[in-house]
Amino acid sequence: MKVSIFGLGYVGTVCAACLAERGHDVIGCDVSEAKVDLINSGRSPIIEKDVGELVAANVASGRLKASSSTEEAVMNSDLSLLCVGTPSRPNGSLDLSAVQAVSRQIGSSLSRKADYHSVVVRSTVLPGTLSDIVIPALQATASRKLGETFGVASNPEFMREGSAVADFNNPAKTVIGVDDEITRDRLLELYAGLPGRVVVTEPRLAELVKYTDNTWHALKVAFGNEIGNICKAAGVDSHELMEVFFADTKLNISNAYLLPGFAFGGSCLPKDVRAINAYAIQNDVEAPLLKSLLPSNKQQVERALDRLLSYGKRKIGFLGFSFKAGTDDLRESPYLELIERLVGKGCDIRIFDPNVSLAKLMGANKTYLMNAIPHVTQLMVPSLDEMVMHSDVVVATSRSPEYETVVDKMNADQTLLDMARLPNTNRFAGTYDGINW
Ligand SMILES: NC(=O)c1ccc[n+]([C@@H]2O[C@H](COP(=O)([O-])OP(=O)(O)OC[C@H]3O[C@@H](n4cnc5c(N)ncnc54)[C@H](O)[C@@H]3O)[C@@H](O)[C@H]2O)c1
Numbered sequence: 001m002k003v004s005i006f007g008l009g010y011v012g013t014v015c016a017a018c019l020a021e022r023g024h025d026v027i028g029c030d031v032s033e034a035k036v037d038l039i040n041s042g043r044s045p046i047i048e049k050d051v052g053e054l055v056a057a058n059v060a061s062g063r064l065k066a067s068s069s070t071e072e073a074v075m076n077s078d079l080s081l082l083c084v085g086t087p088s089r090p091n092g093s094l095d096l097s098a099v100q101a102v103s104r105q106i107g108s109s110l111s112r113k114a115d116y117h118s119v120v121v122r123s124t125v126l127p128g129t130l131s132d133i134v135i136p137a138l139q140a141t142a143s144r145k146l147g148e149t150f151g152v153a154s155n156p157e158f159m160r161e162g163s164a165v166a167d168f169n170n171p172a173k174t175v176i177g178v179d180d181e182i183t184r185d186r187l188l189e190l191y192a193g194l195p196g197r198v199v200v201t202e203p204r205l206a207e208l209v210k211y212t213d214n215t216w217h218a219l220k221v222a223f224g225n226e227i228g229n230i231c232k233a234a235g236v237d238s239h240e241l242m243e244v245f246f247a248d249t250k251l252n253i254s255n256a257y258l259l260p261g262f263a264f265g266g267s268c269l270p271k272d273v274r275a276i277n278a279y280a281i282q283n284d285v286e287a288p289l290l291k292s293l294l295p296s297n298k299q300q301v302e303r304a305l306d307r308l309l310s311y312g313k314r315k316i317g318f319l320g321f322s323f324k325a326g327t328d329d330l331r332e333s334p335y336l337e338l339i340e341r342l343v344g345k346g347c348d349i350r351i352f353d354p355n356v357s358l359a360k361l362m363g364a365n366k367t368y369l370m371n372a373i374p375h376v377t378q379l380m381v382p383s384l385d386e387m388v389m390h391s392d393v394v395v396a397t398s399r400s401p402e403y404e405t406v407v408d409k410m411n412a413d414q415t416l417l418d419m420a421r422l423p424n425t426n427r428f429a430g431t432y433d434g435i436n437w
C-alpha cells in the first residue's frame with residue numbers, strides 16, 4: 001500500500017521504517033527539514049534499536065523516502081498515519097495544536113485529490129479528538145464532507161522506546177477505531193501478517209484504551225515503588241517479596257512494571273496520566289486514585305535526592321540519564337529532574353550516556369533537555385572511566401549491558417546507588433545502596 005507518515009519522531013520514524021520493511025511504499029513528512037534530509041540520506045533521526053539499519057536499507061531500496069511537502073505526501077499515498085506530538089499544556093491538558101495543524105494541511109491537499117484517502121490518527125489523543133478536532137479540520141480545508149472522498153480512523157500505537165521495532169513487529173494487539181469500511185479494510189491490509197489480536201471498534205473507545213494502558217503501567221510502577229519504599233524501611237528485599245506476591249497463580253498477576261525501582265518517566269506515561277486527569281476534571285469525574293499517581297511518582301525523586309544528599313558527598317556521576325535503556329529520549333526523564341535538583345544543591349555532576357549525543361538530539365527532545373539544564377554540555381563526559389574517576393558516588397540508572405562493567409571500575413571508597421538492580425553488584429568492593437530494595 002502507499003502510505004504517508006506525518007511526523008518523523010520516535011513513533012513516525014519507527015512506523016515508516018517498519019512499514020517499508022514489510023513491503024509498503026512509504027513517504028514520511030515532517031516540518032523539520034533536518035529530519036526529512038536525514039531520512040533521505042538513509043539515516044534515522046532517532047536512536048532506537050534496529051531503526052538505523054531499517055531506514056538505510058529501505059531508503060536504498062526506494063521503498064522509503066521523506067518530503068517536507070504535505071501535497072507530495074498526500075498525492076502519493078492512499079492512507080496517511082498522523083504521528084505528530086501531543087504534549088502536555090502547562091495545566092496538564094493535551095496540546096492538540098500539531099494534530100489540528102496537520103489535519104488542516106492534509107485537508108487542504110485533499111481538496112485537490114479525487115481518489116479516496118484515509119486519514120488515521122496514530123498519536124495518543126483523548127476520546128473525541130477524531131470527531132471534534134480532526135474531522136472538522138479536514139472538512140473545513142478539503143471543502144468536502146467526511147465519506148465523500150476521505151475517511152478517518154483512530155489507530156493508537158503501543159510501542160515502547162528501546163524495543164520499538166520488536167514491538168511494532170510483534171504487537172500484543174492492534175486497535176482500529178473506525179466507522180468507515182474503506183479505511184477499515186485499508187488498515188487491515190496495512191497490518192496484515194502481524195501477530196496479535198486485531199480489534200475493530202468505535203473511535204472513542206480506541207482513543208481511550210490507549211490511556212487505559214498507559215495509566216495502568218503508571219499505576220503499577222507507583223504501587224511497586226511504594227511497596228519497595230516500605231520494604232526498604234522494613235529491611236525486606238522488595239524484589240524477593242514481589243516474587244512471592246507473583247507466585248499467587250490464582251490471581252494471574254503479570255510482573256510487568258511491578259518490580260520496585262525508580263520513578264517512571266518518558267514522553268508518554270507522565271503526559272498521558274496528566275491528560276486523563278485533566279479529562280476527568282473537565283468531565284466532572286472524581287478520580288482520586290489516578291490523581292495520586294504523579295504526586296506518588298514525584299515522591300520517588302524526592303526520596304532519591306534525600307538519599308544522595310545523605311551520603312554527604314558532592315561529586316556524583318550518572319551512568320545514563322535518558323528515561324530508560326536503549327534510547328536518547330530525555331523527555332520527562334526522572335534522572336534529568338534528579339540531576340537538576342542536585343546541581344541546585346551545589347553538587348558537582350558528571351554524566352555518561354552512550355546513547356545521548358548533543359549533536360544528534362533534535363526537536364522536542366533537545367528543547368526539553370536544554371530547558372531543564374542549559375549548561376548540560378559541561379556535565380557530560382565521553383567515557384564511563386572519566387565519569388567514574390570524577391565521582392565519589394555513582395548512580396546507575398538502567399540495566400544496559402554496557403553499564404555492567406562499572407562495578408569493576410569503582411574502588412572501595414566509592415558509593416554505588418543502584419536504581420536498576422544491576423546483576424553483578426556482589427563483586428563490588430565499595431558501599432552499595434539499592435534505591436528500593
Ligand atoms: N514515543 C513513543 O514511544 C510513543 C509510543 C506510542 C505513542 N506515542 C504518541 O505518538 C505521538 C508522537 O510521539 P513521538 O514521541 O513520536 O513525538 P516526537 O516529538 O518525537 O515527533 C513528532 C514529530 O511531528 C513533527 N510534526 C509536528 N507538526 C507537524 C506537521 N504539521 N506536519 C508534519 N510533521 C509535524 C515534529 O517535527 C516531530 O518530528 C504522541 O501523541 C505520543 O503520545 C508515542
Ligand SMILES: O=c1ccn([C@@H]2O[C@H](COP(=O)(O)OP(=O)(O)O[C@H]3O[C@H](CO)[C@@H](O)[C@H](O)[C@H]3O)[C@@H](O)[C@H]2O)c(=O)[nH]1
Pocket residue numbers: 124157158159160161162213214217221256257258259261262263264265266267268269323324
Ligand atoms: O517494569 C517497569 C517498566 C517500565 N518502568 C518505567 O516506566 C516508564 C515507561 O517505560 P516503558 O513503558 O517501557 O516505555 P515507553 O516507551 O514510555 O512506553 C510506554 O508509553 C508508550 C507511549 O504511549 C506506549 O506506546 C507504551 O505501550 C508504553 O509502555 C519508564 O520510566 C520505565 O523506566 C518501570 O519503572 N518498571
